[in-house]
Amino acid sequence: MILCTAAKVCVAMKPIFLCWCVTECYKTVRALTLKKEILIKIKALWEDALTMNVNLKQLAEMLGLSQTTVSRALNGYPEVNAETRQRVLSAVRDTGYRPNRAAQRLATGRAGSIGLVMPIAQGIDSDVHFGEFLAGLGEESVRHDFHFVINPSAPDDEEATFKRLAASGNVDALFLAYVRANDPRIAMLKSLSIPFVVHGRAIGQAADYPFLDIDNTGAFYDATRLLIQLGHRRIALINGPGNLTFSIRRAKGMRRALEENGMTLDESLVHNSLMTDEYGHRAMQQFLDSERPPTAVLCSSTVIALGAVRAINKAGLQIGSDISLIAHDDVLPMLKPENFSVPLTTTRSSLRAAGSRIATRLISRILKTGDYPDQELWRTELIVRASTGPAARS
Template sequence: MNLKQLSDRLGLSQTTVSRALNGYPEVSEATRERVLKAAQQTGYKPNKAAQRLATGKAKSIGLVMQSAPEIGGDPHFSEFLSGLAEEAVKHDFHFVMAPASPDDEVNAIKRLIASGYVDAIFLAHVVDPDPRVDLLRSSSIPYLLHGRIMGDVHDYPYLDVDNEGAFYTAAKLLLQLGHKRFALMNGMERFTFAMRRKIGLEKALAEAGLTLPSDLVHHSVMSDQAGFRAMERFLARPERPTAVLCASTALALGAVRAINKAGLKLGTDISLIAHDDVLSTLRPENFSVPLTTTRSSLKAAGARIGQRLIETLEGSSDLPDQELWEAELIVRASTGPAPA
């Protein structure tokens, strides 16, 4: 059933039917009702491709999804997506996900823009320098970043968590507790969120006259296995660290397992603070020793980004173009005074 068939059936022109359906005023209430009813009965749904072609709008948000054989599902990604979806469903938006190998992302974005399939682009996993950001900056499609590039010039719309501040504050707490030997279990080095977390930690250490030895810095994907292995390596050091900052609760999960396995007591022998993205399947308060965390909900970020993108597209946005969310430091049992 298409518009022509529907209008033939009603003995009306496509114009009138289209207008009736889209709520334009120049159509009598009587016909509007008749049209609406017929559409209902026949189950008529407009063809989005045609709509998109005619209007240039499609109520859709595009995103590129990194794909490679060695990349598995990322719980952080799906948590974020669920937030985005929650907002999208309210406004009848959908997503177009273009999978791309990591070295082909720029092209994937280009295709996405040119495809005429999406009204806006969302971008995450910001690196620095980030050619994808340059591309979006110079194109005319609305877009929004989750994260920022490095430096202080932010002439692009973003939503980011104050990662530097989060880890700075976390480190401060551990310093106050008397810790001197720190380790960092971070996300992939190329991501700016990881860079900023490291900077935050180093800044706090520098203020205390301390430094972070490079072999006590670990970069990897944020999974429990990676955390387990990294912690084992940390603990194998002659002078093992007493304070560990961890970029995700997923990493922390593995780290804690390694700590237990080594017969050490979390919160006593070793203190740990993890960044908590509020993954719905991994809550820090449910760890055997509840985790002290810096918290910022990834799902909430997703929802907010959806909201901002959609409002921009509907032309009603009075939301800020740049947002920096502070993470909350929530103290639980995994932090304690440095062992004597």
């Protein structure tokens, strides 16, 4: 192709540099008495490049190279002359060229993205915890130039949404959270032949899939033991939704600690609900109004604790002396346990760190770099602050 030749001449003289090139081109081409139209076309190409989006073909044409070589130069293949690579790179800088991701994906089958299904339903609240997790995920993703595709979905359509997402070819990996007791979605993910990580673990099925979970059982076991050691005998639990496995495990941890000490969990002292301030308040109030109110309470989130604390204050009770409280702390930046009027004793595990870790694992799997464990169980820290104290005589 003639244009290529002209461009080649133009470029061969020196490393690409935009303004320079256009002028220099002119001379060279003239000297060679090539057709003027060609020159004009090259110049136009360069000028367009400044405002419009360039594509690989144009870029290659401008450089007098083939698409193959340019593509290789950009993707770090070894068989490209160092000088050529430099020219390509600076042309990219000059033109602001960005590969079209859709095309890239179509060609390679992968495109630097992680798919999430975001549970959405009118009336179902946006979850602070979700946002915090996302932040962690993002923090790590940005480092690898990954993005994530969020597909909102009604809860009853989630399974289909996952399938759709995977089949759409828009994502390289999937992420599942809010695991339910015997979650059918896990089996579905396994059948999907696309990498995934589960945040949490199912109950009642083989744990033969990649997951990251925190030791919920252990956390609440520890917390309960602390309370027992402090002399508490009636301990309440304001838990997350009862169908989610983390809630189930927390209750289990609590139950175990009680039973090891010859007590049983009084089911009337367990409350399951979404983890909001409001439900926390309502649950606590109900406990306090009951015939034999608890002397201590475990909250599955600091958000719940927020409401619980309010209810306790309203009842005129003093946290830490009249009633003890331990909350699970996801390290939400907007709600620090040490900032409560009475700093809270907590079991701590950063949700953001979990997000970040999951991103790391997913990305490494996609890129086939590094080697991370497939299953991780993080221990939580028990941090004692002022909200726990010896049981009051009842």
